[in-house]
Amino acid sequence: MEKKQNFSRKREAILNALRSTTIHPTAEWVYQKLKPEYPDLSLGTVYRNLAQFKQSGAIISVGVVNGQERYDGNTHPHTHFICSGCGAVLDVPGEYVRENSATLVSETYHLEVDSCDVVFHGLCTQCIEKQQIKN
Amino acid sequence: MEKKQNFSRKREAILNALRSTTIHPTAEWVYQKLKPEYPDLSLGTVYRNLAQFKQSGAIISVGVVNGQERYDGNTHPHTHFICSGCGAVLDVPGEYVRENSATLVSETYHLEVDSCDVVFHGLCTQCIEKQQIKN
DNA sequence: CTCCGTGCAAATACTTTGCAAAGCG
């Protein structure tokens, strides 16, 4: 039996905020973004709804970058790039994993593999420039 | 100019603890592990040294699992599996990324790609069994 | 004597939670 969920303007706004950007925001970012339009929004609510969305699969988590969890409204499997300079998280189009990797790992090691994430680390374009100026 | 670093029994013990296990420990685990032999060890010291090792490249971070950072004394690039049931982090032998991915991404998107991590998510053998018992 | 390393405790930073009030159906 599924838990009934009431309609909620704020919850919808949180989900929309996530789906309308590609910066893979933090909870704080969502909060700041919506605060003007919803002055009585509280950070706790943002966290609560993000956790709920994550569990229901409506959004995914990219992981923790510099101590803050980054969320992604794009649930289609895709690759990320994380800038070690500024902490930016970018989408990287393309397929980089060999085919059947999940199946192979699953069968070889007796694991249930649900997903496979590829993350590139390095410096984004802007941080490369900043570094060149410094030197 | 390199910073001089004094020898330190505790620092060495922390590094050894990391290198002598494949469980990809948390700071707390290292602390608990060494506490019996170094009764006056403090958690702050563990954190300080782990941060230092990480920066110097002596160890790497696997990322944050269930709110705690996981460290790895094996700095050779390799693939990980993270169990969503118990939070275990396992090494997965094998190469799963297509060749030249880093170069391709770097050149296509004007990024400096330093590394590429592959992480499988799912249930480990034990958690699969636990789940079957439950059902 | 001069640094580096450390214990300890306080401070941070992010996230979660309890509770009473407000909202939806």
Added chain:
DNA sequence: CGCTTTGCAAAGTATTTGCACGGAG
């Protein structure tokens, strides 16, 4: 009216930091 959602503030958890002391050369 019953159950969900929220604001608010307090609590919780992991990590970082300031400071004074201890040790090695």
